[in-house]
Amino acid sequence: MVSVQSNDQRLLERILEDQHRKLAPDKSRNDFFTFFAADKALQDWDLDNDEIMDGIVDGAHDCGIDGIWTFVDERYRTADAHQFLLPRAGKIELVVLQAKNSSGYQESVIEKLHFHLPTLLDMGREEEDLVPHTNAKLLERTRRFLHILEELASSFPQVHIKVIYANKSAETPHPNVKAKGDRLRRELAKITSDTRSDMEYLSAADLRERTARGAKAVAQLVFTETPMSTSLGEGYVCLARLDEYYRFITFDNEALRLELFESNVRDYAGSTAVNNAIGETLRSGTGEDFWWFNNGVTAVADAAQIADKKIVVREPQIVNGLQTSHEIYNYFQNGGQHRDRSLLVKIVVAPENGTARDRIIRATNSQTQLPAGALRATESIQKDIAESLGHAGGYYYERRASYYRNLGFPLDRVVSMARLAREFNRLRAARTAHRAAALRRAAARRPALCPDLLAAARSGHLPAVSRRAHHAAHVPHPVRRRPSLAGGFA
Numbered sequence: 001m002v003s004v005q006s007n008d009q010r011l012l013e014r015i016l017e018d019q020h021r022k023l024a025p026d027k028s029r030n031d032f033f034t035f036f037a038a039d040k041a042l043q044d045w046d047l048d049n050d051e052i053m054d055g056i057v058d059g060a061h062d063c064g065i066d067g068i069w070t071f072v073d074e075r076y077r078t079a080d081a082h083q084f085l086l087p088r089a090g091k092i093e094l095v096v097l098q099a100k101n102s103s104g105y106q107e108s109v110i111e112k113l114h115f116h117l118p119t120l121l122d123m124g125r126e127e128e129d130l131v132p133h134t135n136a137k138l139l140e141r142t143r144r145f146l147h148i149l150e151e152l153a154s155s156f157p158q159v160h161i162k163v164i165y166a167n168k169s170a171e172t173p174h175p176n177v178k179a180k181g182d183r184l185r186r187e188l189a190k191i192t193s194d195t196r197s198d199m200e201y202l203s204a205a206d207l208r209e210r211t212a213r214g215a216k217a218v219a220q221l222v223f224t225e226t227p228m229s230t231s232l233g234e235g236y237v238c239l240a241r242l243d244e245y246y247r248f249i250t251f252d253n254e255a256l257r258l259e260l261f262e263s264n265v266r267d268y269a270g271s272t273a274v275n276n277a278i279g280e281t282l283r284s285g286t287g288e289d290f291w292w293f294n295n296g297v298t299a300v301a302d303a304a305q306i307a308d309k310k311i312v313v314r315e316p317q318i319v320n321g322l323q324t325s326h327e328i329y330n331y332f333q334n335g336g337q338h339r340d341r342s343l344l345v346k347i348v349v350a351p352e353n354g355t356a357r358d359r360i361i362r363a364t365n366s367q368t369q370l371p372a373g374a375l376r377a378t379e380s381i382q383k384d385i386a387e388s389l390g391h392a393g394g395y396y397y398e399r400r401a402s403y404y405r406n407l408g409f410p411l412d413r414v415v416s417m418a419r420l421a422r423e424f425n426r427l428r429a430a431r432t433a434h435r436a437a438a439l440r441r442a443a444a445r446r447p448a449l450c451p452d453l454l455a456a457a458r459s460g461h462l463p464a465v466s467r468r469a470h471h472a473a474h475v476p477h478p479v480r481r482r483p484s485l486a487g488g489f490a
Contacts, residue, residue: 037099064112296344297321
């Protein structure tokens with residue numbers, strides 16, 4: 001019997017065909033579907049191309065796992081996470097993906113995950129027993145999760161494990177598949193005594209809906225009183241009830257919409273005196289309104305339109321009020337109630353050309369001290385880097401996560417800010433090691449002249465390497481290497 005495709009399946013096939021041709025024509029259909037499914041499954045975490053690929057472990061000996069990603073307080077942790085891991089965290093999340101480029105959910109897929117996952121996530125696992133039938137990348141990604149779990153144990157974070165099974169099915173899973181998924185969920189909840197685990201099934205319709213959601217960011221804010229505006233440009237000032245603002249900054253699954261804070265660089269300061277005071281105001285049981293004690297938030301947007309009791313905002317960016325937004329998010333995540341209290345919200349529609357948007361970002365963020373890189377995405381040097389990469393190698397520098405991917409640019413030509421920083425640090429480390437070797441050789445050849453160079457090389461505090469030192473060591477000057485996305489630096 002020939003299976004008949006639903007409209008959702010036909011439309012998804014066309015989307016896959018178009019995006020495969022535009023984004024990664026050199027990938028096989030199965031490999032591209034894995035990337036596509038991972039992109040949609042992880043949409044709420046706002047990852048760039050490199051971070052998505054970092055977690056894909058599909059291949060021989062993958063134990064039925066196509067991708068696995070670890071997040072700490074909503075942020076993806078890369079291989080060098082231990083260098084930047086804060087001593088405290090509120091939440092650790094592990095997302096496991098199985099993506100099948102076929103229709104229909106299979107019980108055997110769940111059974112395979114049930115057999116392997118509990119062992120891979122066991123802190124007492126014997127790795128030498130796992131090596132023969134587990135690929136190295138999967139071993140490292142699960143080891144990364146266990147390391148983070150152990151390092152942050154003293155802060156007692158919430159642990160959440162989500163398994164996502166994505167395919168091109170037109171129907172929901174059969175009850176037998178769901179029953180086995182529930183058993184897997186209960187088994188994973190035993191990883192720690194307070195672990196929460198979920199199973200999510202993504203069908204053709206779900207993948208289609210998420211593709212449409214990522215095409216253009218639109219958000220709606222319900223206001224309590226009619227917004228004020230002036231004739232000098234387009235913009236609104238309004239009061240929004242706290243729970244309505246919480247809905248504005250979260251997805252349907254109540255994950256924080258990090259892309260809303262891209263121009264604010266997602267820089268949540270955590271438990272500071274100011275943030276603690278905001279939290280105390282939110283939790284206070286007095287009859288005083290929240291907006292009396294808070295400056296509110298400012299957002300810039302491509303467009304804004306009032307419809308009934310809502311403002312529909314296209315491409316919103318919250319440029320001031322990130323700390324307040326995070327505290328409101330934390331408040332409702334911990335069971336807070338609005339109690340008819342409101343937040344002051346300003347929405348400015350700034351022209352895309354010109355400097356108005358950047359000036360608004362800088363002006364609204366100059367009232368409190370920010371880290372040095374807090375506005376790096378909008379700085380002129382970042383725009384210069386984008387222009388240089390475009391002219392020199394035909395690369396697209398992604399200052400906003402997923403921007404070029406959503407526009408359909410080839411994946412192998414897109415360079416994220418995080419990727420460029422990693423490659424820069426790798427190159428700098430290589431050059432430092434090269435200089436240290438040069439100093440040691442120079443000092444060894446002329447010990448009477450170079451005791452200070454030898455000491456510097458051993459200590460790691462390296463001065464600039466002179467031509468004389470290079471000449472004495474018979475080591476040529478380091479050659480500046482050009483960036484190559486395919487293989488790091490060539």
